[in-house]
Amino acid sequence: MSDQPDFDHLDVDYDQFLPLLQGANDGLLAALATVPESGRVLDLACGVGEPAVTLARQRPDLRLTGIDISETQIEAARSRAAQLGNDGVRFEVMSMDALELDTGSVDAVMSRMGALMMGDPIRTVREAARVLVPGGRLTVAVWGTLDMHAAMRLGLRCLEAVLPAEQVPDLSVFDKLAAAGVREGILREAGLTAVDSRTLRWTFERADFESWWSFVLAIPGPMQDAFRRLGQDALGRARRTMAELAAPCRRRDGSYAFPMGCQLLSGRL
Ligand SMILES: C[S@@+](CC[C@H](N)C(=O)[O-])C[C@H]1O[C@@H](n2cnc3c(N)ncnc32)[C@H](O)[C@@H]1O
Numbered sequence: 001m002s003d004q005p006d007f008d009h010l011d012v013d014y015d016q017f018l019p020l021l022q023g024a025n026d027g028l029l030a031a032l033a034t035v036p037e038s039g040r041v042l043d044l045a046c047g048v049g050e051p052a053v054t055l056a057r058q059r060p061d062l063r064l065t066g067i068d069i070s071e072t073q074i075e076a077a078r079s080r081a082a083q084l085g086n087d088g089v090r091f092e093v094m095s096m097d098a099l100e101l102d103t104g105s106v107d108a109v110m111s112r113m114g115a116l117m118m119g120d121p122i123r124t125v126r127e128a129a130r131v132l133v134p135g136g137r138l139t140v141a142v143w144g145t146l147d148m149h150a151a152m153r154l155g156l157r158c159l160e161a162v163l164p165a166e167q168v169p170d171l172s173v174f175d176k177l178a179a180a181g182v183r184e185g186i187l188r189e190a191g192l193t194a195v196d197s198r199t200l201r202w203t204f205e206r207a208d209f210e211s212w213w214s215f216v217l218a219i220p221g222p223m224q225d226a227f228r229r230l231g232q233d234a235l236g237r238a239r240r241t242m243a244e245l246a247a248p249c250r251r252r253d254g255s256y257a258f259p260m261g262c263q264l265l266s267g268r269l
Contacts (some may be wrong), residue, residue, distance in 0.1 A: 014048045014076075016218065020151065020260065023202025024050045024112055024141035027264045031139045032108060037061055039107035042131065044096040044124065044140075045069070045114020049077030056081070056089045065106070065189075067094040097123040101131045109138045116142050116183050116265070125190040132269040138192060139266040142158045142183065142197065146174040149260035150205075154245045156221050160232065160239040169222035185267055192267030198205065200264050206256045213242055 009113050018025075029051060035041060038061050043052040046066030068074050068091070077091040094100055096111070096118045109115075109128040115138075116124065128138045147153050152171065159168050177183060187195045206212040217227050230238060249256045 007021075014050070016215065018050065020071070020204050020215075021050075022204075023200045023260060024262045024264075025054070026202075027200040027262075028110055028112055028139060029055060031067045031264065031266060032110060033060075034137075035059070035062060038063065040105065040107045041065070042067070042099075042101070042109045042128075044109060044111035044128065045118055046077055046091065047073050047114070049080040050185075051110075051112055052077070052089070052091075053080050053084065056084055056086055060084075060086055060088075063088040064090070065101075066113075067096060067099070067129070069093065069095050073257065079109075079120065081143040087233045095119065097127060098266070099127045099131055103130050104133050105129050107136050111140045113141065113143060114263075115140050116177065116186065121186050121229065122189070125186050125192070129190040129192055129269055130132055134269055137266055138187065139267050140183075142263050142265065143202070144178040144261055144263040146201070149174070151207070151216050151219060151260035152190060152223065152262055154242060155219070155227075156217075157245055158241045159226050159242055161241040162234040162238045163226065167226065169226050173221070178263060183263070186268040188264065190267075192269060195265070195267040197263055197265045199261055201259065202263045205256045205258045206258070208254055209243060209244065209246065209250075209256065212246060212256050213239060216242065217264075 032041065032055060037176050040063045046052050046068050049066060052064055052066045054061065057208060066077055071093050074093050081089045096115055109132060112212050119219040131136065143149050153164060184195050206215065217224065246256060251257060256263045
């Protein structure tokens, strides 16, 4: 995906994103329940190690490898995994577009908001298909169209309210990749069968407006860059726009519940 953040130099508390990703996590982990005892699982673009570490807690029998192109993300994943005391879990710096793994060496490949969003999707899926054993599955959670991601959709509308059109970040790549059949076609072209795509939906809750607004401002990427460039005045107007846009999601007690969704794609070798 173009304009991806520099994951080597992000100063971000990744745990704050776990509730945003809850539905994606649950769907992904449920899909992996069929991996056989002592199976080998590969997590592509594993970031700081979730959901791999959660999977390792649920299934300590699995041999889990997480790979990511960013050294700092892999270091963070290793320190998370250290608490597991499971030497069947390892994290390696590697590109998902050129896996340094043997052909037919893993039983399942997974990815959360990495494969089919970052890097070169065609190469990634070809590589995943190469390293899978016959009958092995690739399961990938990806953001779908922009309107399924409340934080990005509403954040972008705030920027549109205060910036000239040419300065609003172009996030149309979300919708292009999520267009019907695009990602499914990439899986089929790589030789995967029984290709399935479904939408996962869940609710993202925030205690109050302030925690929602600060969350939206903390999402790394072009939207955050644009917010950071705003002057005080424009930022205040953007904040007021968000208060109006978020009002339908406000509950009586002042907390907020935002509808979220993503795609879960899978295919079998
Ligand atoms: C949005 S983060 C998702 C991380 C993690 N899967 C999660 O759900 O928290 C995307 C990750 O993709 C990684 N990445 C980008 N291009 C990559 C590539 N070609 N190969 C491996 N990882 C890559 C980034 O370093 C980053 O950690």
